[in-house]
Amino acid sequence: MGKPKIVILGGGYGGLIASRKLEKMLKNGEAEVTLVNKHEYHYIATQLHKTGAGTAADDKITMNIPDLLKTNKVTFKKATVESVDCEKRQVGLQNGEKLSYDYLLIALGFDVNTFGIPGIEEHAFKIKSFKTTKAIYHHIIKQFDAYKEDKDPSRLTFAVAGAGFTGVELVGELIEAIPALCKKFDVPVEKTRIVNIEASPSVLPGFDKEAIDFTTKFVKKNGVELMTSTKILEYNAISIKLDNGSEVPSRTLIWSGGVRGNVILESLGLPLNRGRIEVDQYLRVAGTENIYCIGDAAYFKKNETSSLPPTAQVAIQQAETCAPNLVAAIRGEAQKAFEYHHKGTVASIGTMAAVGKVFGFKISGLFAAFMKQVIEARYLFVLGGPSLVLKQFAKTSKPYH
Ligand code: FAD
Structure with a gap:
């Protein structure tokens, strides 16, 4: 039998962290992993508002995905996903290509919910x-x-x-x-x-x-x-x-x-709950053994009436559980249930102020703005270690005005 094939759809927070974790956990030659993303760059979605206002330079918000992958255990493919055939275990790409998988991880993120308001x-x-x-x-x-x-x-x-x-x-x-x-x-x-x-x-x-x-x-x-x-x-x-x-x-x-799951999820024939794919405690798509879903695309039940919110914090933590579960599945080992640990939320109001709660402490003003920077730096650290933090912070390109 050939090597098991893992295909990851989406190179956002969830897909990228899962890819990096798989790079660390898989032995050489243990599996063939392919990460598919629409663009060659990863964007820091939590800072997109700065791109909209022109207050951050493009290279502070985007990073080249192949540069973020550190080994040849994960292959990057720039392509747009169009369909998934669960029976044939194939992903259909916009360029007509088909990608076969044994294990699939869907991390296709969010879409904007306009609630049908005219115009x-x-x-x-x-x-x-x-x-x-x-x-x-x-x-x-x-x-x-x-x-x-x-x-x-x-x-x-x-x-x-x-x-x-x-x-x-x-x-x-x-x-x-x-x-x-x-x-x-x-x-x-x-x-x-x-x-x-x-x-x-x-x-x-x-x-x-x-x-x-x-x-x-x-x-x-x-x-x-x-x-x-x-x-x-x-x-x-x-x-x-x-x-x-x-x-x-x-x-x-x-x-x-407001946001909702990526509209493409509606055409995959997988069980949806309020526009997102319903997953079990192991982050597996309900009713499947080999398809996982994380991040904004996933509906992970918090209780009978609500799900975990669509945040980067949830996507990252789910990726950190999902990658070991994929490795366990390949090795025939037990899966681990996902547990969410909420660390806090900080909303920026420009560069000099923010509000929120971190580890239960309410913060606001300049100190909160500083904490927001710390949170952003932590993500870079998880993604690429201290060298990526330094590289991104050392970039000297200026915003647009
Ligand atoms: P994404 O990060 O959206 O990644 C999805 C990836 O899939 C993208 O790379 C996309 O290009 C790719 N993709 C989509 N469709 C296709 C396709 N058909 N084919 C191939 N590739 C495709 N969360 C927080 O926790 N804290 C914050 O402070 C915070 N601030 C935010 C500020 C803003 C302005 C926004 C917009 C969001 C913020 N969020 C925040 C939410 C957070 O960004 C999302 O929850 C997070 O990005 C979800 O990660 P994900 O991996 O599920 O999806």
């Missing part, structure tokens, strides 16, 4: 991948440019839908980016607006009251027009229709109103 899918910008987020920055620059010609105020109204984790992080970056762009394009900062629209009664639903109060005060102090308890009814690329009867003329609406 959002067509006209709003999404923080979904490096590419879609980069498009936001290019669009903002275009608006500044065009404003110099037509003086249309809707060009300088930057609206963010959602004041949850991602929405607040993006607003925080815009607070820093917009004044810098005003300087660059010689536009008075008073002509610009940052509008944050949220359906819930407060920012950061689910956070402590202190974090909510700190964030509300911080963004308002920095000129953000915060509209809580307000729903978006429709967007037509130039104006946002709200449920209070008013409209916000804006040519930039960035949707961060």
Whole structure:
């Protein structure tokens, strides 16, 4: 019998950490592992809001995947996954190729949930991948440019839908980016607006009251027009229709109103729960022996009514259990049940402030911003050791303004 084939779909947090762990655990020649990802680069999804606002250079957010793989135990394949045939044990790629597997790990991440609100899918910008987020920055620059010609105020109204984790992080970056762009394009900062629209009664639903109060005060102090308890009814690329009867003329609406599992999961014929693949305690897809799923694509039951949240923290921890389970499966050993340990959550509001809780301690302000940097550095450390941390921090390329 040939070597067992493991195919990993998705080179995000889950897929990459699992690949690195397999590199460390597998003996030479024990298995053939292939990591498939749409792009040759891995992007740090937790920092995409900086790409959208142009406050971080591309090479701080993206890293070349083949450079991150340290051995020849994992082969990287740049390709887009289109289908999975569980009967034939084959993955179908967009280029027509078929990849056979004995064991499959699905780590295809998230998609943006637009809840069917008219015009959002067509006209709003999404923080979904490096590419879609980069498009936001290019669009903002275009608006500044065009404003110099037509003086249309809707060009300088930057609206963010959602004041949850991602929405607040993006607003925080815009607070820093917009004044810098005003300087660059010689536009008075008073002509610009940052509008944050949220359906819930407060920012950061689910956070402590202190974090909510700190964030509300911080963004308002920095000129953000915060509209809580307000729903978006429709967007037509130039104006946002709200449920209070008013409209916000804006040519930039960035949707961060929620995420769901990657839409491709719907076509795989695997059991779904609220758009994500249901997995058992060993991270195996319910009803299968050889297919695993982790990260935002997976629905891991926390209790009867809810699942673990779609966070990088969950994806990384699941990858750290899933890789040993794949090795155990190959060796005919016992699988280990996944246990989640929540270490805390910190939301940045630009570079100088953040809010959250770490190991049970509530933090806010500059110290929290520092802790956010520590958390990001820890991920790099897990991925590539101290050398990757140093390499990323030593990069001197500048953001765009
Ligand atoms: P991803 O990291 O999304 O990786 C999926 C990979 O699959 C990507 O590389 C993608 O290109 C690839 N892919 C997708 N479709 C295909 C296909 N058809 N074929 C081939 N490849 C494909 N979480 C936290 O814990 N803390 C935070 O502070 C935090 N901040 C965030 C800030 C922002 C702006 C955003 C957007 C998210 C944030 N998150 C945070 C959530 C976190 O980023 C996700 O939970 C995490 O990325 C999930 O990891 P994953 O491996 O499941 O998916």
